Each structure stands twice: as C-alpha cells, then as structure tokens.
Amino acid sequence: MSYLIVNEDIVLRESNTSAKGAGLFATRDVEKGRPVIRERPLLKCENLPVIGSGRPTVASSLSQNKLQQFARLPAGPGHAFRVPVEPRVDVKSHFAAGNGRLMNTVQYNEIWIVTARCPMVGFHTAAVSHSCSPNAYLCYNKDTDSLGLFLVRHVKKGEEITISYFQDDYAVPQSVRARRLQKWNFVCTCVCCTTNSDMSDFRRMEIKRLFTERNQLDIALSMHHIHLAPQWGGIAQREVNYVWDIATCIRMMIRHMKAEGLYGLAMTWVLVDYAEHCVKTGDLRTREAVMEEALVIREMCLGLSHPSTLYLANRTW
C-alpha cells in the first residue's frame, strides 16, 4: 500500500472506507489536545469568484509550489488522492483553461472553517475523512496563518483521524447530512448514521429545539424588563424564574452534545453561555467548573495559542 508520512504521528494512505480514497491515520497512540497537523493553507476561499471567471484569479494567486500540491489533490469523487509523491506534473496543461479542473479541485477539497469565516483548502488536511462524531477538529489561526488539526479524543494506533465536514453546524439530522455528503460521494457509516441514528437524530433535534427555546426565553425576559417591569411587584422572582429556565435549557443542550461527541468550538460557546447564567443564578462554583471545561475544550480544538483560546483564558467577569 502506498503512503505518505506526514509526521511522527500521522501517515496519509489509501483507505477503503475513506470519502476521498485516502485518509489520515495515527501511527501510534496519540493523546487528545495534540495538534497532529499544522500547515499553511493552500487557498483561502474568502473572495473566490464564481466558476469560470474564477479560474485565472485562483491560478495567479497560487505559487508554482502550491499549484504542484493542488495538482495532487482529487478533483472529484472519481479521483483517488495520489499517494505518495507523484512526479512533478505539467501544471499548465493539468489546469488548462476551460477544463474546470482547478475549480473542481477547490470545490471538492474546501472546508468551511468558522475561525477563518470562509472555506479553506490545505494539502494534508484535505485528506481528512468525515465522521458525524469525529475525533479531531480543524481550525485556522490568523496570527500564524496556519490550519491546525487537533485531536478532541484520544486516538489509538492505526485509527483514522476524522473531522465533521460541517463541524460547527452540529444539530443537523442524519438524512440532511447524508444529502450534503453526496458532494463527496460519501456514505457515512459512523454510529450516528447507522446503529444509533434514531437516538442521534432525537438528540440533535433536541439541541435545536432547546436552542430555540433558550432564545425565546431570553426574548421573553427582555420584554419583561421593557414592558412589564413597572407593573410587577414580584419582578425579581419572575426574572429569576426566566434565568433558571434558560440555564436548564443550556444544561440539557450540553448533555446532548456530549452524548453525541460534539466536542467542537460550538460546545465551548454553549458552555460559556451556561457559565454566564450560573453567575446570574448565583452558582459560582458551577460557573468555575464550566468555564474550566470550556477552556479545556477550546484548547483541544484550537490549541493554546489561538486568539479565541487566549480570549477565554483571560476573560474576566
């Protein structure tokens, strides 16, 4: 089997189950929180023009080295990832005007990254396969201009490294995920899509429902402040009830997210939201524990030096 050694932890090799014909595999047991890949993005798709007119713009924005790496990426489900290193290709004819290969390569390999606020393509990270309950998280650090692939769970030797291709869109049900994955001609066989799909769908629907309920309660609380405050003598107790109800919604969301293994950036937002409501309910001990948990997960997803991690670490109340 042909392979490409990425670093001491990771090898890129062909896989029978991978969406792209190849995947990233651990060469030894690796602990969570570890950055298994860090690389400069090949392309940031923030202002990518539409197909057709976009081709010359994309090509001219890439160095020859990057174009060589691009030529080794699959341009669709029919193209296997070429492992290991191919001889240098004639980039000019490979991405000839009108053959659409460059834009197909971009579209097939780009992944939306919330920390970049745009889709990106990285050479090694383009090979990472999808799972709805993944063991890794892909982030972008603007300060270092790097993509980082961080483990959110311990990984055993030989295990495939996976991210969710919709890693911050966490509450999507199985049928919608399956439709979205058709772009990669990929049928997900993770537990959330197979043996556990009914329970998984229920939990994700609950997360969505609770999120809406939490926001509605928040609106009701503000309306209470604006319109009802002068008329109600017992306002303090009413406010406390709203805050407790909101805190209960968020706590249940966290429980479902953990059960689904959704240890992404989104979980840290929900944890911080919960911590803020613990301040309002006066439960300072729980607030400390929840903030600590949010920080640990953010470190796991983004690394210690990411601005979002530092923001959370230095946050005062």
Ligand SMILES: [Zn+2]
């Ligand atoms: Zn799945």
